Amino acid sequence: MNFELSEEQKMLKKTAHDFLAKKYPKDLVKKLEESHKGYSQELWKEMAELGWMALVFPEEYDGIDGSFLDLVILLEEMGYNICPSPFFSTVILGGLPILMAANEEQKKELLPRIAMGELIITLALTEPNNGLEAKSVQVKATPSNGEYVIKGTKLFVSDAHVADYILCAVRTEDASDLERGITVFLVQAKSPGVQCTLLKTLARDKQCEVIFDDVHVPKENIVGTKGQGWPIIKHTLEKAAVARSAQMVGGAQAVIDMALSYSKARVQFDRPIGSFQAVQHHFTNMWADIIGSRNLVYKAAWKISEGGLAGLESAMAKARVGEAYRRVTILGHQIFGGIGFTKEHDMHLYHRLSMAGDLSFGNVDFQREMVATELGL
Amino acid sequence: MDFDFTEEEKVFRKEVDEFVREELPPDWDVKTSYWPAGYGTLAQMETEFADYASEFHRKIGKKGWLSCGWPKEYGGMNSWVKNAIVDEVMSYHRAPYGGVATWISGPTIIEVGSESMKKEWLPKIANGEATFWLGYSEPNAGSDLGSLKTRAVKNGDEFIVNGQKTWGTGAHVTDYCWLLAKTDPSARKHGSATLMIVDNKTPGIDIRPIENILGIHSFNEVFFDDVRVPEENVVGEINRGFYNVMLALQYERLIMGMGAFRRVLEELIRYVKETEYNGQLLKDDPLVRNKIASIAIEIEVIYSFYWRTAWAMDQGKFSETEASVFKLFGTELSVKIACTAMEILGLYGQLERGSKWAPLLDGWASIGYLDAISGPIGAGTSEVQRDIIAIRGLGLPRD
Numbered sequence: 116m117n118f119e120l121s122e123e124q125k126m127l128k129k130t131a132h133d134f135l136a137k138k139y140p141k142d143l144v145k146k147l148e149e150s151h152k153g154y155s156q157e158l159w160k161e162m163a164e165l166g167w168m169a170l171v172f173p174e175e176y177d178g179i180d181g182s183f184l185d186l187v188i189l190l191e192e193m194g195y196n197i198c199p200s201p202f203f204s205t206v207i208l209g210g211l212p213i214l215m216a217a218n219e220e221q222k223k224e225l226l227p228r229i230a231m232g233e234l235i236i237t238l239a240l241t242e243p244n245n246g247l248e249a250k251s252v253q254v255k256a257t258p259s260n261g262e263y264v265i266k267g268t269k270l271f272v273s274d275a276h277v278a279d280y281i282l283c284a285v286r287t288e289d290a291s292d293l294e295r296g297i298t299v300f301l302v303q304a305k306s307p308g309v310q311c312t313l314l315k316t317l318a319r320d321k322q323c324e325v326i327f328d329d330v331h332v333p334k335e336n337i338v339g340t341k342g343q344g345w346p347i348i349k350h351t352l353e354k355a356a357v358a359r360s361a362q363m364v365g366g367a368q369a370v371i372d373m374a375l376s377y378s379k380a381r382v383q384f385d386r387p388i389g390s391f392q393a394v395q396h397h398f399t400n401m402w403a404d405i406i407g408s409r410n411l412v413y414k415a416a417w418k419i420s421e422g423g424l425a426g427l428e429s430a431m432a433k434a435r436v437g438e439a440y441r442r443v444t445i446l447g448h449q450i451f452g453g454i455g456f457t458k459e460h461d462m463h464l465y466h467r468l469s470m471a472g473d474l475s476f477g478n479v480d481f482q483r484e485m486v487a488t489e490l491g492l
Numbered sequence: 493m494d495f496d497f498t499e500e501e502k503v504f505r506k507e508v509d510e511f512v513r514e515e516l517p518p519d520w521d522v523k524t525s526y527w528p529a530g531y532g533t534l535a536q537m538e539t540e541f542a543d544y545a546s547e548f549h550r551k552i553g554k555k556g557w558l559s560c561g562w563p564k565e566y567g568g569m570n571s572w573v574k575n576a577i578v579d580e581v582m583s584y585h586r587a588p589y590g591g592v593a594t595w596i597s598g599p600t601i602i603e604v605g606s607e608s609m610k611k612e613w614l615p616k617i618a619n620g621e622a623t624f625w626l627g628y629s630e631p632n633a634g635s636d637l638g639s640l641k642t643r644a645v646k647n648g649d650e651f652i653v654n655g656q657k658t659w660g661t662g663a664h665v666t667d668y669c670w671l672l673a674k675t676d677p678s679a680r681k682h683g684s685a686t687l688m689i690v691d692n693k694t695p696g697i698d699i700r701p702i703e704n705i706l707g708i709h710s711f712n713e714v715f716f717d718d719v720r721v722p723e724e725n726v727v728g729e730i731n732r733g734f735y736n737v738m739l740a741l742q743y744e745r746l747i748m749g750m751g752a753f754r755r756v757l758e759e760l761i762r763y764v765k766e767t768e769y770n771g772q773l774l775k776d777d778p779l780v781r782n783k784i785a786s787i788a789i790e791i792e793v794i795y796s797f798y799w800r801t802a803w804a805m806d807q808g809k810f811s812e813t814e815a816s817v818f819k820l821f822g823t824e825l826s827v828k829i830a831c832t833a834m835e836i837l838g839l840y841g842q843l844e845r846g847s848k849w850a851p852l853l854d855g856w857a858s859i860g861y862l863d864a865i866s867g868p869i870g871a872g873t874s875e876v877q878r879d880i881i882a883i884r885g886l887g888l889p890r891d
């Protein structure tokens with residue numbers, strides 16, 4: 116056993132921490148969240164120069180050959196400081212499934228450009244009033260003259276409004292086994308028939324409605340094998356859940372750090388508010404929530420890095436973090452009192468993200484159900 | 493024991509309900525928002541709705557419904573239960589009525605005001621013609637209100653006020669400040685301050701907006717620079733301000749937008765009956781049923797505190813501890829309900845007002861998730877309430 120980060124990981128963490136603190140002051144974060152595009156192209160390039168988009172991909176595709184655990188450490192820092200950007204979509208929702216399932220030609224074409232920060236990719240999965248199971252994928256693609264035609268609506272698609280490509284999970288055949296018959300297509304986001312509308316979300320995190328109105332896609336753009344897309348989606352969701360959890364743990368850590376320094380400085384009744392037992396107990400609860408959650412996230416990430424099945428670990432981590440981060444931001448607000456209820460303050464950014472984070476890739480309730488299933492129930 | 497309303501109260505309730513339904517514009521539900529026990533989205537505190545709210549408020553005043561709890565001799569109905577009925581119905585419909593003047597200032601003036609003050613102010617307040625904002629908190633005096641620094645210095649038959657207040661909800665849309673200021677800096681904390689009424693239009697008052705986390709301008713920081721206040725505007729005795737504030741608290745505590753709790757529950761129930769998820773109506777999902785039942789039980793508890801408190805006030809048996817429990821439990825329940833709503837609505841819950849696909853009264857839950865945070869902070873934080881309950885209510889020793 117070894118619970119420590121490696122020297123390289125510590126370096127990565129520190130570089131990321133310092134870079135993000137310097138480049139993403141909260142004024143900018145707020146501005147980006149309110150902007151249509153939602154990210155800064157300039158900083159996107161700088162992140163690419165630091166090798167972040169290349170981190171998790173193999174050297175043969177111009178990657179750095181880092182592990183999933185490395186990526187999780189970077190994401191934790193991105194959650195700590197908040198850096199609105201299509202990084203998560205591009206690397207986790209776009210790059211990882213391509214690395215896992217695409218053919219050699221597709222990988223050679225796409226991965227180096229992802230690694231260089233030249234492409235933005237996302238995943239269109241969720242459909243109206245549907246969940247995250249295989250049976251939830253109902254949008255159809257029908258064959259026609261050596262092409263496929265996609266028709267239907269996808270929701271909550273991150274960064275689709277700025278994406279170059281959208282990986283789209285659709286049903287290509289009706290099989291009695293619902294896990295079969297799902298195919299993943301690589302769709303050019305600017306294809307005729309793709310209509311993208313930005314949704315106004317609590318965290319302003321650029322989720323879109325994407326309507327595929329008879330969108331023609333060549334069959335060469337199938338990622339993996341026709342009809343066998345579900346395992347790609349399932350594993351991507353697993354990784355996304357862990358990756359999002361890492362961001363959330365980072366966010367929770369930022370909240371406790373902010374609140375700790377405030378409670379040492381803020382004086383009421385001639386004492387720093389941090390000296391009141393009631394406030395101290397809040398801190399203890401927050402801290403225990405955070406460290407417990409971080410352990411689960413690291414374990415799930417480690418398991419994925421080692422190439423093992425991590426369905427149980429991923430679901431446990433996401434369920435636990437989803438609850439814990441929400442509890443932490445609510446207590447954070449409580450400690451800040453009136454000042455935290457102002458737009459000008461930073462606390463609410465994390466409060467919004469705690470809920471957005473819980474909702475994404477399966478909330479607490481969904482993940483608990485996954486845990487139960489993994490336990491053989 | 494009898495848990496029911498009297499016939500007269502039932503008739504009264506129906507009358508209020510019918511009046512409000514008739515009066516409010518049809519799109520009021522999706523134009524405004526109010527979350528139970530929140531302080532951030534009251535329509536009457538928003539500039540956008542100020543004119544309409546003031547007109548509505550006056551209409552309610554004409555009906556005599558702003559002063560139901562007051563003694564008959566001051567134009568009231570001598571019934572806190574009726575007062576509670578009005579507030580429950582109004583907040584159910586999120587009607588823009590009421591405020592500091594009717595909930596706090598009026599009752600305090602009745603208790604401690606001079607005869608001439610009662611004559612001058614009570615009719616205006618009851619008619620809805622004078623509205624107030626609460627000038628207690630300061631940047632360095634929140635929970636520790638006793639450390640306030642705003643000074644009021646006697647000068648002939650006036651006081652001259654200097655200092656800064658903050659978090660003044662609605663200061664920008666009301667007429668007067670219900671101000672607590674230090675009049676005797678040499679005295680011990682609680683014998684040092686005085687309550688007074690200050691006209692917002694007095695020279696030297698500078699009201700600056702603060703945007704809350706919902707992006708709404710609901711509160712303000714307010715600067716007082718040599719502001720002259722006539723001595724007759726002092727409420728109760730000089731240097732008894734803190735005691736008078738304590739008196740006022742008991743009336744304030746009843747005001748939590750009780751009807752909004754009922755409304756959220758009803759809306760959620762309707763939503764789960766109508767909405768399918770994965771091909772199944774949400775109402776048939778055991779987890780959803782369990783969640784709804786859980787908040788319904790707690791809403792029943794908060795209602796029991798509510799009616800019991802109103803009843804007790806009418807019996808002259810008000811309990812400070814129960815009022816604190818009511819405030820504590822209600823505001824924390826508000827947060828819980830917001831979280832539960834988000835869990836039930838799932839990804840749709842995060843969609844804000846005006847977004848495509850926004851559910852439940854056009855994004856109400858996401859508003860609630862932000863607004864609910866204010867309840868356990870405003871009007872005495874949960875930590876302070878717990879201290880009051882433990883020490884004054886349960887008799888535990890102070891440290």
Ligand SMILES: Cc1cc2nc3c(=O)[nH]c(=O)nc-3n(C[C@H](O)[C@H](O)[C@H](O)COP(=O)(O)OP(=O)(O)OC[C@H]3O[C@@H](n4cnc5c(N)ncnc54)[C@H](O)[C@@H]3O)c2cc1C
Nearest residue numbers: 391449452453531626628629634635659661866871873875
């Ligand atoms: C939306 C909103 C509207 C408001 N409207 C008004 C208004 O109209 N007029 C007005 O005058 N005020 C208003 N307030 C102010 C409100 O009364 C104060 O925010 C509240 O009293 C807390 O004070 P504070 O914000 O300074 O927090 P602080 O007092 O600094 O408290 C910070 C934290 O320390 C804790 N703490 C402090 N003292 C103790 C203690 N002794 N023991 C344990 N814990 C302690 C608190 O519980 C809290 O968790 C409003 C506040 C909000 C959020």
